[in-house]
Amino acid sequence: MGATAKTVTATDWRADFPALDQSVHGQPLVYLDSAASAQQPAAVIDAVASYQREDHANVHRGVHTLSHRATEAYEGARDKVRDFINAKSRSEIVLTSGTTESINLVAQSFCRPRLQPGDKILITHLEHHANIVPWQLVCEQTGAELVVAPINERGEVELDSLLGLIDDRVFLIGMAHISNALGTVCPVEKVIEHARQRGIPVLIDGAQGVPHLDVDVQALDCDFYAFSGHKMFGPTGTGVLYGREAILDAMPPWQGGGDMILEVSFDKTIYNELPYKFEAGTPNISGVVGLGAAVDYLQSIGMQTIARYEQKLHDHMVARLSNVDGMRLIGQARRKASVQSFLLDDIHSHDLGTILDHQGVAIRTGHHCAMPVMQYFGVSGTCRASLAFYNTHDDIDRLVAALDKARELFA
Amino acid sequence: MSDAAPDMQDLYRELVIDHSRNPRHFGRLEDATHTADGINPLCGDKLRLYFRVDASGTIESSSFEGSGCAISIASASLLTEAVTGLEVDDAKSCSATISTRLTTAAPYANLDAHLENLKALDGVRAYPSRVKCATLAWHALQAALTNDTQPATTE
Numbered sequence: 170m171g172a173t174a175k176t177v178t179a180t181d182w183r184a185d186f187p188a189l190d191q192s193v194h195g196q197p198l199v200y201l202d203s204a205a206s207a208q209q210p211a212a213v214i215d216a217v218a219s220y221q222r223e224d225h226a227n228v229h230r231g232v233h234t235l236s237h238r239a240t241e242a243y244e245g246a247r248d249k250v251r252d253f254i255n256a257k258s259r260s261e262i263v264l265t266s267g268t269t270e271s272i273n274l275v276a277q278s279f280c281r282p283r284l285q286p287g288d289k290i291l292i293t294h295l296e297h298h299a300n301i302v303p304w305q306l307v308c309e310q311t312g313a314e315l316v317v318a319p320i321n322e323r324g325e326v327e328l329d330s331l332l333g334l335i336d337d338r339v340f341l342i343g344m345a346h347i348s349n350a351l352g353t354v355c356p357v358e359k360v361i362e363h364a365r366q367r368g369i370p371v372l373i374d375g376a377q378g379v380p381h382l383d384v385d386v387q388a389l390d391c392d393f394y395a396f397s398g399h400k401m402f403g404p405t406g407t408g409v410l411y412g413r414e415a416i417l418d419a420m421p422p423w424q425g426g427g428d429m430i431l432e433v434s435f436d437k438t439i440y441n442e443l444p445y446k447f448e449a450g451t452p453n454i455s456g457v458v459g460l461g462a463a464v465d466y467l468q469s470i471g472m473q474t475i476a477r478y479e480q481k482l483h484d485h486m487v488a489r490l491s492n493v494d495g496m497r498l499i500g501q502a503r504r505k506a507s508v509q510s511f512l513l514d515d516i517h518s519h520d521l522g523t524i525l526d527h528q529g530v531a532i533r534t535g536h537h538c539a540m541p542v543m544q545y546f547g548v549s550g551t552c553r554a555s556l557a558f559y560n561t562h563d564d565i566d567r568l569v570a571a572l573d574k575a576r577e578l579f580a
Numbered sequence: 581m582s583d584a585a586p587d588m589q590d591l592y593r594e595l596v597i598d599h600s601r602n603p604r605h606f607g608r609l610e611d612a613t614h615t616a617d618g619i620n621p622l623c624g625d626k627l628r629l630y631f632r633v634d635a636s637g638t639i640e641s642s643s644f645e646g647s648g649c650a651i652s653i654a655s656a657s658l659l660t661e662a663v664t665g666l667e668v669d670d671a672k673s674c675s676a677t678i679s680t681r682l683t684t685a686a687p688y689a690n691l692d693a694h695l696e697n698l699k700a701l702d703g704v705r706a707y708p709s710r711v712k713c714a715t716l717a718w719h720a721l722q723a724a725l726t727n728d729t730q731p732a733t734t735e
């Protein structure tokens with residue numbers, strides 16, 4: 170079934186990723202864990218290596234040639250990111266260590282000074298812990314309340330319920346663009362539209378949005394958009410906080426140090442302009458260079474092309490998995506990215522993960538840092554196959570064959 | 581894919597599958613004198629072990645309840661079989677024996693007859709990410725018999 174439908178392009182893309190070309194337990198690797206961390210194309214690996222070999226120095230501080238080159242490379246990557254998500258200005262691109270830091274920055278710098286007891290932060294039931302715990306912390310610090318919009322058994326955010334929870338005390342809405350555990354594409358456009366009308370800022374956790382969708386923050390009209398480099402085929406330890414310029418401008422710095430200041434004396438320190446105000450200390454320069462290369466790489470294929478290809482592959486995966494006896498699909502939203510959680514018979518997800526690993530198939534097992542989702546579905550964890558554009562129909566065939574094998578073993 | 585099969589069967593031996601499917605002494609033990617929880621935060625495995633120790637210090641009966649992967653359930657089930665009838669001190673030393681057996685690379689030592697079945701867990705040595713599943717119940721046993729109030733965890 171799979172072989173004839175395999176597209177030439179995916180095979181070509183796959184060849185760009187050196188890590189995919191290996192055997193695990195004697196079987197060619199099938200990597201179905203990109204939602205946890207995506208592999209990096211040679212273009213990213215090489216960009217980082219050549220930066221390290223030839224251009225490395227600290228940024229923004231030296232007059233010498235290498236420092237200049239490093240600064241160009243680092244700031245060049247910021248420009249690429251701005252273009253990638255279509256932000257209005259490079260001042261709106263704050264480089265962080267990842268989605269987690271981006272969200273914490275908003276919680277601590279934007280929310281904490283303004284939140285009053287009784288104010289509310291509204292999130293949804295399908296959030297990653299990174300979009301739950303920072304809000305719990307700031308609620309504890311300020312006496313604000315965390316309010317959670319429900320999901321349904323398909324794993325969709327219930328839009329009407331969410332909108333019904335919006336009242337004058339809601340200070341900020343935080344929600345995922347795409348659920349990492351369920352693959353659900355959330356109705357962020359509608360939420361943002363309603364929130365805008367009421368003047369409520371919205372933060373989108375785009376960790377899973379950016380690798381799968383063509384994200385345009387101006388079209389979305391959100392106030393914050395957070396994402397991670399390593400989920401979009403770039404290096405770990407890199408990430409982005411997009412923030413609307415006027416909002417970022419009004420926020421105090423959240424960490425102090427070098428680079429984020431214009432002038433320091435013991436009487437008074439003048440903070441640097443955006444976005445440097447939020448980038449204290451020497452940043453992850455080589456990582457950011459790699460992030461820039463990842464943007465170049467993705468743009469050379471085109472996010473729309475990627476989204477179209479992945480959608481087909483996703484539908485194929487779901488169709489094949491549905492035909493496996495004993496299969497329980499968890500997450501069946503009508504709008505979904507190429508991620509599928511499932512359970513097979515009563516086999517524990519960790520057992521299944523080990524058995525699949527033995528056949529060279531890498532999936533994620535457990536709670537996926539989304540324990541409330543697991544609680545909703547009444548399970549301790551799930552198996553999750555997450556696809557990128559470097560996956561093929563063959564990979565799905567291998568997954569299904571490996572699952573059949575697991576059933577035999579546990580029969 | 582056949583060459584992957586023997587390895588998997590070494591981990592999921594028949595006895596392991598059997599005990600995970602039909603755990604022995606499963607459920608709460610009324611009038612338990614010793615109990616402890618074992619939690620593996622990484623996997624979400626949760627076990628509660630119960631022991632009834634008589635006046636002379638012998639484990640009269642054992643049971644467990646909870647949820648987890650095949651390895652952790654089988655290990656707990658095998659444990660209840662192995663330690664029932666032992667003196668508390670002997671049971672504690674079993675715990676040490678099994679933990680060492682599963683976590684070191686040392687050659688396998690001979691096991692006393694009552695521990696013989698636990699050889700079924702030997703396969704986990706080759707799976708570093710799964711060793712904790714097998715040792716969880718044994719940590720909990722240790723905690724129960726020393727009456728630690730904290731749940732045993734694998735971390």
Ligand SMILES: Cc1ncc(COP(=O)(O)O)c(C=O)c1O
Nearest residue numbers: 267268269297299349376377397
């Ligand atoms: C939806 C979502 N949000 C946030 C995060 C956290 O990202 P990071 O660990 O890169 O900060 C993840 C990563 O798993 C995620 O999938």
